[in-house]
Amino acid sequence: xxxxxxxxxKNRPTGKxxxxxxxxxxxxxxxxxxxxxxxxxxxxxxxxxxRGRMSDAPSYIAPFEVGKPIESxxxxxxxxxxxxxxxxxxxxxxxxxxxxxxxxxxxGLMKVDENMAxxxxxxxxxxxxxxxxxxxxxxxxxxxxxxxxxxxxxxxAVGSIVGQIGKILGLRVVGIAGTDEKIALxxxxxxxxxxxxYNTTKNMSEAIGQACPDGVDVYFDNVGGEISEAVxxxxxxxxxxxxxxxxxxxxxxxxxxxxxxxPFLVKKSSSMQxxxxxxxxxxxxxxxxxxxxxxxxxxxxxxxxxxxxxxxxPQAFLDLFDGKNKGKMVVKL
Amino acid sequence: xxxxxxxxxKNRPTGKxxxxxxxxxxxxxxxxxxxxxxxxxxxxxxxxxxRGRMSDAPSYIAPFEVGKPIESxxxxxxxxxxxxxxxxxxxxxxxxxxxxxxxxxxxGLMKVDENMAxxxxxxxxxxxxxxxxxxxxxxxxxxxxxxxxxxxxxxxAVGSIVGQIGKILGLRVVGIAGTDEKIALxxxxxxxxxxxxYNTTKNMSEAIGQACPDGVDVYFDNVGGEISEAVxxxxxxxxxxxxxxxxxxxxxxxxxxxxxxxPFLVKKSSSMQxxxxxxxxxxxxxxxxxxxxxxxxxxxxxxxxxxxxxxxxPQAFLDLFDGKNKGKMVVKL
Numbered sequence: 001x002x003x004x005x006x007x008x009x010k011n012r013p014t015g016k017x018x019x020x021x022x023x024x025x026x027x028x029x030x031x032x033x034x035x036x037x038x039x040x041x042x043x044x045x046x047x048x049x050x051r052g053r054m055s056d057a058p059s060y061i062a063p064f065e066v067g068k069p070i071e072s073x074x075x076x077x078x079x080x081x082x083x084x085x086x087x088x089x090x091x092x093x094x095x096x097x098x099x100x101x102x103x104x105x106x107x108g109l110m111k112v113d114e115n116m117a118x119x120x121x122x123x124x125x126x127x128x129x130x131x132x133x134x135x136x137x138x139x140x141x142x143x144x145x146x147x148x149x150x151x152x153x154x155x156x157a158v159g160s161i162v163g164q165i166g167k168i169l170g171l172r173v174v175g176i177a178g179t180d181e182k183i184a185l186x187x188x189x190x191x192x193x194x195x196x197x198y199n200t201t202k203n204m205s206e207a208i209g210q211a212c213p214d215g216v217d218v219y220f221d222n223v224g225g226e227i228s229e230a231v232x233x234x235x236x237x238x239x240x241x242x243x244x245x246x247x248x249x250x251x252x253x254x255x256x257x258x259x260x261x262x263p264f265l266v267k268k269s270s271s272m273q274x275x276x277x278x279x280x281x282x283x284x285x286x287x288x289x290x291x292x293x294x295x296x297x298x299x300x301x302x303x304x305x306x307x308x309x310x311x312x313x314p315q316a317f318l319d320l321f322d323g324k325n326k327g328k329m330v331v332k333l
Numbered sequence: 334x335x336x337x338x339x340x341x342x343k344n345r346p347t348g349k350x351x352x353x354x355x356x357x358x359x360x361x362x363x364x365x366x367x368x369x370x371x372x373x374x375x376x377x378x379x380x381x382x383x384r385g386r387m388s389d390a391p392s393y394i395a396p397f398e399v400g401k402p403i404e405s406x407x408x409x410x411x412x413x414x415x416x417x418x419x420x421x422x423x424x425x426x427x428x429x430x431x432x433x434x435x436x437x438x439x440x441g442l443m444k445v446d447e448n449m450a451x452x453x454x455x456x457x458x459x460x461x462x463x464x465x466x467x468x469x470x471x472x473x474x475x476x477x478x479x480x481x482x483x484x485x486x487x488x489x490a491v492g493s494i495v496g497q498i499g500k501i502l503g504l505r506v507v508g509i510a511g512t513d514e515k516i517a518l519x520x521x522x523x524x525x526x527x528x529x530x531y532n533t534t535k536n537m538s539e540a541i542g543q544a545c546p547d548g549v550d551v552y553f554d555n556v557g558g559e560i561s562e563a564v565x566x567x568x569x570x571x572x573x574x575x576x577x578x579x580x581x582x583x584x585x586x587x588x589x590x591x592x593x594x595x596p597f598l599v600k601k602s603s604s605m606q607x608x609x610x611x612x613x614x615x616x617x618x619x620x621x622x623x624x625x626x627x628x629x630x631x632x633x634x635x636x637x638x639x640x641x642x643x644x645x646x647p648q649a650f651l652d653l654f655d656g657k658n659k660g661k662m663v664v665k666l
Contacts, residue, residue, distance in 0.1 A: 052600070224595035238612075246595040260591040262557035262579040265607030267385070272605045274598030279571075 001028050007098035007313055009064045013054055016321060021054065022070070022314040029101055032082050036103050039076035041310075042091070044098065044331040045123040046317040047072060047157075048247045049276075061276075069097035073128060075112060075119045076102075086111070093122045100310055100333065117295065124157060124328035125295060125302040131287045132244060132277045133161035139280060140242045140273045141218040145170030148212045150231060151192075153222030155182035157304075157328035158244060160190050162220045164300050167191045171218070174211045176227055178323050185326065189301060204230035215239070223248045225256065232264045243274040247321070303327030334361050338643055340431035342397045345388055349654060354387065355403070355647040362434055365415050369436050372409035374643075375424070377431065377664040378456040379650040380405060380490075381580045382609075394609075402430035406461060408445060408452045409435075419444070426455045433643055433666065450628065457490060457661035458628060458635040464620045465577060465610045466494035472613060473575045473606045474551040478503030481545045483564060484525075486555030488515035490637075490661035491577060493523050495553045497633050500524045504551070507544045509560055511656050518659065522634060537563035548572070556581045558589065565597045576607040580654070636660030 003026045010023035032038055049061075050072060056063045064070055074096040078086055083106030086092070092109040096102060112122045124130060136158075143149060149166040153159040154175025163186065166173040174194040175186040183195035194211040201207045208216070208230055215236035221228050224246030235241070249256045264270065280287075294300040305325040307316040313331045320329055336359045343356035365371055382394075383405060389396045397403055407429040411419055416439030419425070425442040429435060445455045457463065469491075476482060482499040486492040487508025496519065499506040507527040508519040516528035527544040534540045541549070541563055548569035554561050557579030568574070582589045597603065613620075627633040638658040640649040646664045653662055 057600075221595065224593060228595060243595050243598040246593070246599055249593055249596055256593045256596075257590040258593040258595075260557060260579070260582060260589045261594055261605070262554065262561060262576050262591075262607070263582050263589075265576040265605055266579055266609075267607065269608045269612050270606070272594070272598055273603070274595070274600065275602045276599075279602050 004029050004099045004101040005310060006069050008069055009054060009066050012056060017054060019314055030103055032080055032103055035083050035106055037078050037083050037086050037106050038080040038103055040079050040101050041074050041076045041333050043075040043120045043123055044313055045073035046329050048245055048320050069099060071095055071097050073123050075122055091119055098313055120304055120330045123330055124304055125161060126288055126291055128277050129157045129328050130161055130291045131284055133158045134165060134287045134291055135277060135280045135283060136242045136244050136275055137162050137165055137220060140275055141220060141240050143169050143171050143218050147217035148172045148214055149218045150174045150212060150216045151220045152176045152227050154186055155326055156222060159222050160303060160327055163190050163192050168299055198227055205233040208234045225249055229259045235268050235270050237268050239268060239270045241272040243272055305329045307331045337362050337432045337434040339402050340646055341402055342387060342399050350387060352647055363436055365413055365436055368416050368439055370411050370416050370419050370439050371413040371436055373412050373434050374407050374409050374666050376408040376453045376456055377646055378406035379662050381578060381653050402432060404428055404430050406456050408455055424452055431646055453637055453663045456663055457637055458494060459621055459624055461610050462490045462661050463494055463624045464617055466491045467498060467620045467624055468610060468613045468616060469575045469577050469608055470495050470498055470553060473608055474553060474573050476502050476504050476551050480550035481505045481547055482551045483507045483545060483549045484553045485509045485560050487519055488659055489555060492555050493636060493660055496523050496525045501632055531560055538566040541567045553577060558582055562592045568601050568603050570601050572601060572603045574605040576605055638662045640664045
């Protein structure tokens with residue numbers, strides 16, 4: 001029996017995770033059984049939501065087990081198949097373990113086509129990231145042409161897609177990000193109308209008011225925390241906040257406090273709604289189809305940060321919390 | 334020209350309003366013109382939302398002017414009419430000034446029938462209060478039979494109706510209130526399954542968990558603040574919070590801080606939505622019809638606290654913030 005390098009969860013981190021919360025081990029590759037395939041990982045997705053699975057707080061998805069491999073979205077090559085319709089050389093997408101090689105049930109894997117889009121795109125714009133952007137914005141944000149869309153974490157994987165979809169749908173789109181370089185990218189590459197650098201802006205609430213002179217109708221919130229507090233002062237009557245993530249608060253060891261949102265919601269007949277992409281599973285095929293169409297029409301573009309090497313997966317994940325990625329962060333093996 | 338006693342806004346209060354924010358004056362009663370009626374106030378509604386109108390912060394409804402009369406829902410008798418369809422002796426409901434007598438345009442007044450329900454009911458269960466309960470619960474809470482409904486401010490005017498409607502619709506209903514007497518009333522009179530006295534409960538989050546063993550699906554929030562923080566730990570996946578009010582926070586002079594809701598909303602795919610009853614104006618007739626039907630079928634009951642005397646209107650309003658009312662607070666002149 002041969003073995004493969006594996007990355008396990010070593011500790012449940014308190015606060016910000018570190019390299020010492022991960023453990024490199026060697027695990028055995030079992031015999032291939034009927035209905036299974038042997039896979040070689042090619043691209044590994046690292047995502048902020050994995051932080052939640054490292055804790056054992058109740059969540060929408062089971063926590064990782066200590067001493068067991070981390071899992072995320074992975075594009076892999078089929079090395080050997082005992083499953084119908086899967087052949088050596090195929091590329092597949094699945095929720096797989098952080099292993100160089102692994103045996104997986106074919107059921108639950110989706111074949112992806114290298115000729116239609118680069119393999120890494122299936123972890124990003126045509127994968128969970130793109131669907132999160134599209135379904136969150138359309139299902140919860142309910143954007144209408146002419147309205148103003150504000151996006152936090154705008155230069156991130158989801159945010160940069162949200163902004164582009166907002167423009168396709170005819171909205172004024174304003175993005176919040178943390179460096180001037182990111183702000184420039186928002187405007188030059190992703191077509192945002194305005195950008196606000198939260199690291200160099202003293203009064204965020206005022207800056208949002210200036211960038212959104214008609215107020216905020218849809219707020220696509222990837223970050224939570226102080227930035228989202230500042231947004232509250234600028235929301236319009238009947239505005240919708242899409243709570244996609246709260247990356248600014250995932251590493252807090254105490255429950256973070258913010259300005260109470262309730263009085264703002266009451267005053268403005270305004271809504272906030274959280275979601276995960278799995279809530280809309282029946283809409284995934286239509287979402288992928290729409291995203292692929294816009295991509296092929298040249299209406300959507302995307303950025304990815306590709307790190308290389310199996311051994312760099314944990315660091316790539318940690319870099320997310322320092323805003324070191326532009327767009328989707330992926331590790332190529 | 335004769336005069337009438339009038340209550341003006343004297344100051345914009347900071348923090349909790351007091352008697353010295355109101356001013357009793359005498360104002361002239363103008364000549365009756367075509368399309369107008371002369372009214373004698375009979376029942377005056379005092380409501381927490383009036384606190385908002387005493388400030389000049391932007392809100393869903395224009396602020397009162399300093400030196401001008403306060404307005405609220407008032408049932409009045411027609412003393413004289415120069416308007417079609419309105420006759421001496423009719424009873425009408427309208428948004429009227431805190432005056433003993435006044436001239437008002439007939440347009441904007443609704444005739445009410447003393448034989449169908451007591452006059453004060455048109456300020457409560459068949460008025461804004463009842464519609465707020467019914468429309469907030471059904472339009473935003475989207476309750477389903479078998480789910481658990483939690484109501485804060487449960488012994489208040491809106492809360493006690495919300496709970497009863499929840500029972501009519503087949504939900505488990507738990508109420509939060511501030512005295513043992515109120516809790517007893519919730520169960521004996523309004524049919525709540527459980528009640529929690531927040532003044533005698535040390536760990537609210539735990540108490541809510543015990544009273545709602547299947548978690549909270551719909552939270553009808555009249556209070557905001559610490560109570561609503563405790564609820565967050567008990568919300569179910571896809572739960573809906575109806576943000577009807579935040580009375581615990583209206584008198585704060587600084588923006589109150591609470592545990593950040595965003596991580597909870599994201600984890601639970603949960604929503605919060607504020608509203609005012611005016612948002613659903615086209616649904617008001619159907620709402621009143623449904624409420625009147627339930628009332629006549631004996632499925633709905635209500636409590637009101639009736640104070641007497643024009644001079645006691647300001648104190649009745651102030652008493653709302655000390656929880657001195659059971660159900661709808663009304664002043665009879």
